[in-house]
Amino acid sequence: MPHSSLNLESLLEECAKSGLRRTSALRACLKVLLSSDQPLTLQEIGASPDLEVECDPATVYRLVTRLEERRIVRRIGFHSRAAHYCLRESAHQDYLICRECGAVEVLDIACPVEHLEKQIASESGFRDLDHELEFYGQCLTCQG
Amino acid sequence: MPHSSLNLESLLEECAKSGLRRTSALRACLKVLLSSDQPLTLQEIGASPDLEVECDPATVYRLVTRLEERRIVRRIGFHSRAAHYCLRESAHQDYLICRECGAVEVLDIACPVEHLEKQIASESGFRDLDHELEFYGQCLTCQG
DNA sequence: TTAGATGCAAACGATTTGCGCGGAA
DNA sequence: TTCCGCGCAAATCGTTTGCATCTAA
Numbered sequence: 185m186p187h188s189s190l191n192l193e194s195l196l197e198e199c200a201k202s203g204l205r206r207t208s209a210l211r212a213c214l215k216v217l218l219s220s221d222q223p224l225t226l227q228e229i230g231a232s233p234d235l236e237v238e239c240d241p242a243t244v245y246r247l248v249t250r251l252e253e254r255r256i257v258r259r260i261g262f263h264s265r266a267a268h269y270c271l272r273e274s275a276h277q278d279y280l281i282c283r284e285c286g287a288v289e290v291l292d293i294a295c296p297v298e299h300l301e302k303q304i305a306s307e308s309g310f311r312d313l314d315h316e317l318e319f320y321g322q323c324l325t326c327q328g
Numbered sequence: 329m330p331h332s333s334l335n336l337e338s339l340l341e342e343c344a345k346s347g348l349r350r351t352s353a354l355r356a357c358l359k360v361l362l363s364s365d366q367p368l369t370l371q372e373i374g375a376s377p378d379l380e381v382e383c384d385p386a387t388v389y390r391l392v393t394r395l396e397e398r399r400i401v402r403r404i405g406f407h408s409r410a411a412h413y414c415l416r417e418s419a420h421q422d423y424l425i426c427r428e429c430g431a432v433e434v435l436d437i438a439c440p441v442e443h444l445e446k447q448i449a450s451e452s453g454f455r456d457l458d459h460e461l462e463f464y465g466q467c468l469t470c471q472g
Numbered sequence: 473t474t475a476g477a478t479g480c481a482a483a484c485g486a487t488t489t490g491c492g493c494g495g496a497a
Numbered sequence: 498t499t500c501c502g503c504g505c506a507a508a509t510c511g512t513t514t515g516c517a518t519c520t521a522a
Binding site: 259261262263267280282283289291293296297300301304305308309310311312313314315316317318319320321322323324327 | 403405406407411424426427433435437440441444445448449452453454455456457458459460461462463464465466467468471
């Protein structure tokens with residue numbers, strides 16, 4: 185039960201406050217993101233068995249894009265062709281990815297760059313700083 | 329004069345040893361990568377005024393892909409639709425990217441996760457570990 | 473009532489691949 | 498002489514957008 189501390193209603197509330205309507209598609213996509221412990225692609229969101237209403241790919245795309253603009257959702261690059269997304273509200277995660285098969289593992293480490301972020305923010309003048317840290321390698325299976 | 333310490337001939341040598349032929353396209357692409365101080369997209373490589381012979385996009389794609397497989401080139405995600413590439417031999421770089429206009433700045437910091445990498449390698453069993461660290465924010469221009 | 477949201481279908485852009493020719497080894 | 502690498506063109510795939518309809522506010 186990932187994100188048990190996060191609440192669908194409070195997320196919807198936040199969305200509403202930022203100008204989004206409480207549609208069934210929005211609720212459904214948020215629920216899928218809440219139920220996943222790994223970042224998902226738009227396709228994965230749209231095809232999830234947890235998605236309680238059918239959503240057109242374009243709808244998922246527009247919803248997640250809006251959520252990303254409002255910084256409710258975080259985009260993660262990985263190296264796949266498709267972008268991955270997760271809720272920003274959940275704890276920040278760093279990842280370990282197999283560059284061969286694309287398997288994603290969530291790293292159980294204290295993120296080592298939090299303090300750096302503040303320093304970079306003040307030196308660069310950039311606002312709303314955020315970061316992405318991924319390790320790439322060949323997993324045990326692909327070494328076989 | 330970026331990468332002044334890196335030598336085109338030694339790169340070509342490394343490519344040859346790993347089974348690539350010394351073609352004019354390979355030389356040209358390596359030269360472009362050597363001359364840039366920022367990661368480039370395939371399009372940017374193919375359109376570079378520094379590219380000394382015309383190269384078909386498919387050729388650039390296949391070349392860079394082979395170089396990446398041989399770990400001579402590193403892929404970087406950023407959040408643009410197109411992947412960026414740089415020479416792995418150059419010093420490892422971390423980046424600061426504007427999530428609005430996409431501007432890329434190379435961070436002048438000692439990378440803070442080198443030691444973590446070793447730890448993760450030994451704990452996970454992953455081989456040939458490598459990492460990518462990027463900071464995202466809104467740059468001064470886009471704050472204007 | 474009406475401005476934002478959705479579905480459908482078409483457009484886009486960055487790869488990715490098949491194929492026949494040409495050049496490095 | 499062989500086989501890898503190249504250009505050309507077509508196929509893929511993940512978005513991205515236009516438009517008419519629907520619906521939350």
